[in-house]
Amino acid sequence: xxxxxxxxxxxxxxxxxxxxxxxxxxxxxxxxxxxxxxxxxxxxxxxxxxxxxxxxxxxxxxxxxxxxxxxxxxxxxxxxxxxxxxxxxxxxxxxxxxxxxxxxxxxxxxxxxxxxxxxxxxxxxxxxxxxxxxxxxxxxxxxxxxxxxxxxxxxxxxxxxxxxxxxxxxxxxxxxxxxxxxxxxxxxxxxxxxxxxxxxxxxxxxxxxxxxxxxxxxxxxxxxxxxxxxxxxxxxxxxxxxxxxxxxxxxxxxxxxxxxxxxxxxxxxxxxxxxxxxxxxxxxxxxxxxxxxxxxxxxxxxxxxxxxxxxxxxxxxxxxxxxxxxxxxxxxxxxxxxxxxxxxx
Numbered sequence: 314x315x316x317x318x319x320x321x322x323x324x325x326x327x328x329x330x331x332x333x334x335x336x337x338x339x340x341x342x343x344x345x346x347x348x349x350x351x352x353x354x355x356x357x358x359x360x361x362x363x364x365x366x367x368x369x370x371x372x373x374x375x376x377x378x379x380x381x382x383x384x385x386x387x388x389x390x391x392x393x394x395x396x397x398x399x400x401x402x403x404x405x406x407x408x409x410x411x412x413x414x415x416x417x418x419x420x421x422x423x424x425x426x427x428x429x430x431x432x433x434x435x436x437x438x439x440x441x442x443x444x445x446x447x448x449x450x451x452x453x454x455x456x457x458x459x460x461x462x463x464x465x466x467x468x469x470x471x472x473x474x475x476x477x478x479x480x481x482x483x484x485x486x487x488x489x490x491x492x493x494x495x496x497x498x499x500x501x502x503x504x505x506x507x508x509x510x511x512x513x514x515x516x517x518x519x520x521x522x523x524x525x526x527x528x529x530x531x532x533x534x535x536x537x538x539x540x541x542x543x544x545x546x547x548x549x550x551x552x553x554x555x556x557x558x559x560x561x562x563x564x565x566x567x568x569x570x571x572x573x574x575x576x577x578x579x580x581x582x583x584x585x586x587x588x589x590x591x592x593x594x595x596x597x598x599x600x601x602x603x604x605x606x607x608x609x610x611x612x613x614x615x616x617x618x619x620x621x622x623x624x625x626x627x628x629x630x631x632x633x634x635x636x637x638x639x640x641x642x643x644x645x646x647x648x649x650x651x652x653x654x655x656x657x658x
Contacts, residue, residue, distance in 0.1 A: 317333075317335070318332070318333055318334050318335045318353075319332070319333060319563075320332055320333075320343075320349035321333050321562070321563040322345060322451075322452065322562075322563055322564065323338065323342060324449050324451060324562070324609075324610065325449070326342065327345070327450060327451060327452055327453055328344065328345050328453075329342035329343060329344060329345055330342065330343050330344075330345050330347075330349055331343075332353045332354050334353065339353065339354070340353065340354030340355075341354060448609065449609050449610060451560065451562065451565075451610070451622050451624055452560060452564075452565035452624070454624045454625055454626075454627055455624065455625050456610065456611050456622065456623065456624055456625070457555075457557040457611075457623040457624055457625050458625075459604065459605060459611070461555045461556075461557050461625075462555075462557065462604065462623055464551070464555055465549070465551035465552045465554070465555040465557060466551060466601070467551070468550060468551030468554060468555075469538070469539065469549050469550065469551040469552075472538060472550055472551075473531075473534060473535050473538055476534045476538065477530070477531050477534055480530060480534060481527055481530045481531060481534070484523055484526050484527045484530065485527060487519070487523055488520060488523040488524060488527060490517070491516060491517030491518075491519055491520040491523060492516050492517065492520050494514035495513055495514050495515070495516045498513050498514055499513060524588055525588075528584060528585050528587055528588065529585070531584055532581060532582065532584045532585055535577075535581050535584065536577060536581060539573075539577050539581070540570070540573045540574055540577050541570075541573075543559060543568055543573040543576065543577065544567065544568050544569055544570040544572075544573035544574075545567055546558065546567065547559040547560055547567065547568055548626075552623075556625060556626040556628070557623055557624065557625055557626060558623070558624065558626055559576070559616070559621045559622070559623050559624075560621060560622060560624055561619075561620060561621055562610070562620045562621065562622055563620065568619070568621065572619045572620075572621065573619075575618050575619045576615045576616065576618065576619035576621055577615070578615075579600060579614055579615035579618050579619075580597055580600045580601070580613075580614075580615045583596040583597050583600075584597075599614070600613055600614045600615055601613065604616070610622050611623070
């Protein structure tokens, strides 16, 4: 699901907000603690062309000296020599005035792009990092690790299993009673090398209804356990023990009931399809491992649907995290505004 157009926190620079038009960032960024205007930002004014400065023959005009004239910016691919010709689709690494006092060096991004002053020209991609890009820090805190997320999910699975043992235990026992004669005879014949299915005891008539009831109750228990706690604080018991929580991508605020329901339904509703040759389990497995292949925000499919990320909960005695969040306008405690930050501070 794509992010709806609007003012959102820039994942690359969490201290600013920018306008997302559904396909890319446009307009200049604004501080995250400033109330954004209604609607998209006004278009940037067209730069006025300045007449070229007069040059004398003694000044050493590069064009007259036999050197080719080059544009003020040079799109090049990483690893390409500065004098090599650029090909379309490569990243921007320079701008007017690069290397002069008061201007960033060539290869260093001076802005967020999109045609802004100091950014790459329109139609060229955003500057790329020469090596591995830094880990994003949504809302000033680091992303949760895969191991912590897995352990938290296993703890939550154990809690839901205990709830099912209490609430669903009788239905599971009755289902076993309905299917036990068939299963016992089938196992006995398999161990004896008999593969025939003739004469096997019939499965009880109530087995189908009991199976549906078990899956519906299991799904309802999972919903009741996870959605309310995620809606209010972004943490289940497992996430609380592992010190991680889920937050919206666009603002450091509670998920809310609607977003928490969308997030859970992607991985919880396939429980109803367990009886379809394990189709539900397959869908849940794909959802669980999808975070391993998502970069840079490590979003699983349920995170993408709800537009959430899972981050670490900073410790009070962590000097690095405390210093980072002290500089973040969203998390400073000395602000005059006592209200917590939201989509519109």
